Amino acid sequence: xxxxxxxxxxxxxxxxxxxxxxxxxxxxxxxxxxxxxxxxxxxxxxxxxxxxxxxxxxxxxxxxxxxxxxxxxxxxxxxxxxxxxxxxxxxxxxxxxxxxxxxxxxxxxxxxxxxxxxxxxxxxxxxxxxxxxxxxxxxxxxxxxxxxxxxxxxxxxxxxxxxxxxxxxxxxxxxxxxxxxxxxxxxxxxxxxxxxxxxxxxxxxxxxxxxxxxxxxxxxxxxxxxxxxxxxxx
Amino acid sequence: xxxxxxxxxxxxxxxxxxxxxxxxxxxxxxxxxxxxxxxxxxxxxxxxxxxxxxxxxxxxxxxxxxxxxxxxxxxxxxxxxxxxxxxxxxxxxxxxxxxxxxxxxxxxxxxxxxxxxxxxxxxxxxxxxxxxxxxxxxxxxxxxxxxxxxxxxxxxxxxxxxxxxxxxxxxxxxxxxxxxxxxxxxxxxxxxxxxxxxxxxxxxxxxxxxxxxxxxxxxxxxxxxxx
Numbered sequence: 001x002x003x004x005x006x007x008x009x010x011x012x013x014x015x016x017x018x019x020x021x022x023x024x025x026x027x028x029x030x031x032x033x034x035x036x037x038x039x040x041x042x043x044x045x046x047x048x049x050x051x052x053x054x055x056x057x058x059x060x061x062x063x064x065x066x067x068x069x070x071x072x073x074x075x076x077x078x079x080x081x082x083x084x085x086x087x088x089x090x091x092x093x094x095x096x097x098x099x100x101x102x103x104x105x106x107x108x109x110x111x112x113x114x115x116x117x118x119x120x121x122x123x124x125x126x127x128x129x130x131x132x133x134x135x136x137x138x139x140x141x142x143x144x145x146x147x148x149x150x151x152x153x154x155x156x157x158x159x160x161x162x163x164x165x166x167x168x169x170x171x172x173x174x175x176x177x178x179x180x181x182x183x184x185x186x187x188x189x190x191x192x193x194x195x196x197x198x199x200x201x202x203x204x205x206x207x208x209x210x211x212x213x214x215x216x217x218x219x220x221x222x223x224x225x226x227x228x229x230x231x232x233x234x
Numbered sequence: 235x236x237x238x239x240x241x242x243x244x245x246x247x248x249x250x251x252x253x254x255x256x257x258x259x260x261x262x263x264x265x266x267x268x269x270x271x272x273x274x275x276x277x278x279x280x281x282x283x284x285x286x287x288x289x290x291x292x293x294x295x296x297x298x299x300x301x302x303x304x305x306x307x308x309x310x311x312x313x314x315x316x317x318x319x320x321x322x323x324x325x326x327x328x329x330x331x332x333x334x335x336x337x338x339x340x341x342x343x344x345x346x347x348x349x350x351x352x353x354x355x356x357x358x359x360x361x362x363x364x365x366x367x368x369x370x371x372x373x374x375x376x377x378x379x380x381x382x383x384x385x386x387x388x389x390x391x392x393x394x395x396x397x398x399x400x401x402x403x404x405x406x407x408x409x410x411x412x413x414x415x416x417x418x419x420x421x422x423x424x425x426x427x428x429x430x431x432x433x434x435x436x437x438x439x440x441x442x443x444x445x446x447x448x449x450x451x452x453x454x455x456x457x458x459x460x461x
Contacts, residue, residue, distance in 0.1 A: 065395075065441045066434040067402030069413055078426035174298035178406070185300060192308065199309035206297045206305060213296040 004195055005204060012191040012201065019187035020208045026101065026183060027170045027212075030108035034169060035162075037113025042120035056117065063114035068107075068172050075107040076100075076179045104176035112169040119161035123154045156227040163220035167213055174209070184208050239428040243419050247433050250412040254440070257329075257401045257411065261336035262394060268337060269344035276349055287345065294342035299400050302339055307331040307407045332404035340397050347393060351386030352378060384455045391448030395441045402437075412436055 007013040044056035063071065075082075083096045127150055135145045177185035188205040192198035272290060275283040294302065310316050310325050324330045355378050363373040405414030416433040420426055453459075 062434065062438065066437045067399040067413055069402045069405070070416065070430060070433055073417060073420065074426060074430045077420055081426070171298040174300045197312060199305065199312045202301055202305040202309050206301045209297045209301060210293065
C-alpha cells in the first residue's frame with residue numbers, strides 16, 4: 001500500500017510533495033497580502049476619519065463573521081465579473097478569467113488580512129504614547145516616528161498574534177482545493193480517486209499539514225526569541 | 235444587483251439554517267464533553283493520559299478541518315472491517331461524519347480553552363479550600379469550576395462562532411446547509427453577488443446573536459462588575 005506514495009511515475013509521492021510546495025506558496029503569498037490589508041486596515045481603524053474607521057470595521061466584522069468557504073466561492077465564481085467590470089471602466093471589453101492561484105491568494109489574503117488588522121491594531125496601541133510624545137519633542141517628523149519608534153515595536157508586539165494568523169492562513173489554503181488549484185488537498189483528492197485509497201492519501205495530507213504547522217511554530221518561536229532579545233524577562 | 239433574485243434566494247437559504255444550527259449544536263455539546271475529558275486528562279498528572287490528550291490536541295489543531303472531514307467521510311469507508319462493523323450505519327451518513335469531524339475539531343480547541351480556565355484559578359484559593367476541609371470534588375465544584383468557567387467564557391464564545399463558520403465545510407460532503415444551498419443556487423443562476431450577500435447576512439445574524447448571548451452570560455456571571 002505504501003508504494004503508492006513512491007516518487008516518480010509509479011507513485012504519488014512527488015505529486016503530493018508538489019502539492020505541499022503549492023500550499024506553501026499560496027499560504028506565503030496570501031499571508032503577505034494579508035499583512036498589506038492588515039496594515040492598511042489597522043491604519044484605517046486608528047485614523048481620525050470616521051469614514052475610514054467605518055470601512056475597516058465593516059471589513060473585519062464581515063470577513064470574520066462569514067464562513068471562509070463563502071468568501072472563496074464569491075471570488076471564484078464572481079472574481080472574473082468583478083475584474084471585467086473594473087476593466088470596463090478603463091475601456092477594456094475582452095473576456096477576463098483570473099487563474100486559480102490568483103483567486104485563491106486574493107480570497108485567503110482577504111481573510112488573513114481581517115485577522116491581521118486586529119493583531120496589528122492591538123500591537124500599535126500597545127506602544128506607550130509617551131514614547132511618541134518624546135519623539136515629537138525631539139523634533140522627529142511623522143515618517144521618522146513611524147520608522148524609528150512605532151514600526152520596530154509594533155513588529156515585536158504583533159509577532160505572537162501574527163504567528164496565529166499564519167497558522168489560520170495555512171489551514172485556510174486547504175479550502176482553495178474547491179477551485180481545483182493543485183495544492184495538497186487537491187492532489188490527495190485526485191490520488192484517492194484514482195487509487196481508491198482515500199484514507200492513505202488524506203492521511204498523508206494530514207501529515208504534510210502537521211509538518212508544515214509544526215515547522216512554522218518553530219520558525220515563529222525563533223523569530224519571537226530574536227525580536228525579544230533586547231527585552232529583560234520578568 | 236437583482237433584488238428579485240435576492241428575494242427568491244432568501245427563503246431557500248433560510249431553509250438551510252436548521253441544519254447549520256443542528257450541526258453546530260450537536261458538535262458543541264459532544265465536543266464540550268470531549269474537551270472537558272481531554273483537559274482533565276491533560277491536568278491529571280498521569281503520564282499516559284497526558285500524552286494521549288497532548289497528541290490529540292496537536293493533531294486536530296495542526297491539520298485543516300477539511301482534511302479531518304474527508305478522512306472520516308471518504309477515508310474510513312476504505313476499510314472492509316469498518317464497512318462491516320456496527321458503526322457503518324453511522325459512518326455512512328455524511329450528516330454524522332460532519333458531526334463527528336466538527337466534534338473532534340472543536341473538542342481539541344475547547345480543551346485548551348478549558349485548561350487555560352482551570353489553570354487561571356489562583357492556587358491560593360485551592361489551598362484555602364483544602365484548609366477548610368473540602369474534598370477534591372467539592373473544591374472543584376465550588377471553587378475551581380465557577381472561576382474557570384468565567385475565565386474561559388469569552389474564548390469559548392469565539393470558538394462557538396468559529397464552529398458556525400466551520401460548519402460550512404459540511405457542504406463539501408453533500409450536506410445542504412446554508413453554504414451548500416448557496417453554492418447550488420449560484421450554480422443554477424450565476425447570481426454570485428446576490429446569493430453571497432444573502433447567505434453572508436444570514437451567517438452574520440447567527441454570529442451576532444451568539445456573540446450577544448455570550449456577552450449576556452458574561453454579565454450574569456460577573457454581577458459585581460455591573461454598574
